[in-house]
Amino acid sequence: MNGLLAGIVPVFAMIALGWGLKVRGLLADDGWRAVERLTYFIFYPAFLVPAVWGADFSAGTAGPVALSTIGVSFVVAGLSLAARPVLPVSDPGFTSVFQGVIRWNGFVFLPVAGAVFGPSGLGTAAVAFGVLAPALNVICVLALAKWGAGQGGGWRLALRSLGRNPIIWACGVGAALNLSGLRPHPLMEGVFELMGPGAIALGLITAGAGLSFRYAAARPMLIVTVSVIKLLVLPVAMYFVCGWLGGDRTAQGIALLAGAAPGAAASYVLARQMGGDAPLMAGVVAFTTVASAATIPILLAAFRFL
Known part of the structure; x- marks a missing residue:
């Protein structure tokens, strides 16, 4: 248990470090944006390609995880749409609630999955x-x-952002190389090994730097309700659905972590671009990120992964 916690706690310590550095003004906003782009377009793909490339697809864990996470997310999305007429929020506010209950942060999910389930679990998670x-x-x-x-x-x-999304491309390239049967050249492995830790560290630091607590207290009950659904209901549902689909313990644990990950920072960007309630979205992302530092270990312990 102590070993697994030692892999989880540093993830949130790095997020806290990023937030502290942003508050102290170590970098200007332009500097943080440059670091974020470097991480997103260079380091994180270099981290994901070998993770997926080396994943054991024959173990049968990826299918149940993918199906359970997609299935539960779509059901929750449908229930949210059905509840729209009775929700006391504006139309833009509803879009932030909608994003808040289903989207999750890969920068948190993937390192924790790797810490808890090792390289094979990381590949499945990716x-x-x-x-x-x-x-x-x-x-x-x-x-x-x-x-x-x-x-x-x-x-x-x-659609342009989807087509240019380096995470999606990295997962696709890694899967293609995995299925091709090719193995990485030792020189290439050396490059990946150097860049991988940088991807995790910079990804978590920039996630922390992007947190905004300014609006989290404006609508506390709404944000708490969204967070409970996202951090507790979703992961438990994904865990059981994954088992029902034939997933083993590792697959169920990865599905649990997928649901338990905090809200995605990209949700705020999309809300700002398309006229959602961006302040509400920022509050949801900030609150779920902080709360998940407690809920992830609690869920892992409750389901006996710690």
């Missing part, structure tokens, strides 16, 4: 994330196109 990320992007864009107060171009922006 495959599941590569499948789910574009699917959730599409349905969130649909919601924003209908209820957001956008200025036009939202679909073009969203």
